[in-house]
Amino acid sequence: MLINQSAVKTIIPQREPFIMIDHLLRADDSGFSTSFEIKEDNVFFENGSVSSSAIIENIAQTCAAGFGYLGSQAGEGEAKLGFIGAISKLTVSGAASLSDTVETNVTILNSFENIHLVEGTATVNGEPIVYCQMKIVQA
Numbered sequence: 001m002l003i004n005q006s007a008v009k010t011i012i013p014q015r016e017p018f019i020m021i022d023h024l025l026r027a028d029d030s031g032f033s034t035s036f037e038i039k040e041d042n043v044f045f046e047n048g049s050v051s052s053s054a055i056i057e058n059i060a061q062t063c064a065a066g067f068g069y070l071g072s073q074a075g076e077g078e079a080k081l082g083f084i085g086a087i088s089k090l091t092v093s094g095a096a097s098l099s100d101t102v103e104t105n106v107t108i109l110n111s112f113e114n115i116h117l118v119e120g121t122a123t124v125n126g127e128p129i130v131y132c133q134m135k136i137v138q139a
Contacts, residue, residue: 002025011069012061012079036104037102050095059120063136064079083136089132094130114115
């Protein structure tokens with residue numbers, strides 16, 4: 001684990017109650033991995049699970065954490081704001097329920113200056129629940 005739950009706020013611009021990652025597990029030039037436990041106090045938790053929108057946000061925050069960590073290692077200041085420019089190839093094949101741990105892997109497919117095309121897969125117990133490609137723009 002690279003960053004634990006208490007230090008996540010130092011590498012992402014999001015703040016409570018919208019933090020959707022607990023741990024940064026891996027960050028390098030090829031991609032990032034995070035974990036996130038679903039808890040009852042999550043703002044997206046309803047009727048025993050979180051929505052696919054929450055998992056899409058988790059994928060975006062995995063990008064924020066990975067880029068934030070790499071930036072901090074390079075001596076950059078605060079975490080940069082990022083925006084989802086587009087989402088494509090979205091596949092929702094499951095849901096995350098209370099106490100599930102979502103493991104998210106992001107692969108960087110292409111980058112041009114501050115624009116990144118990434119592929120994200122969120123899994124629960126090794127089974128994919130959400131897959132998408134995302135264009136992320138860093139401010």
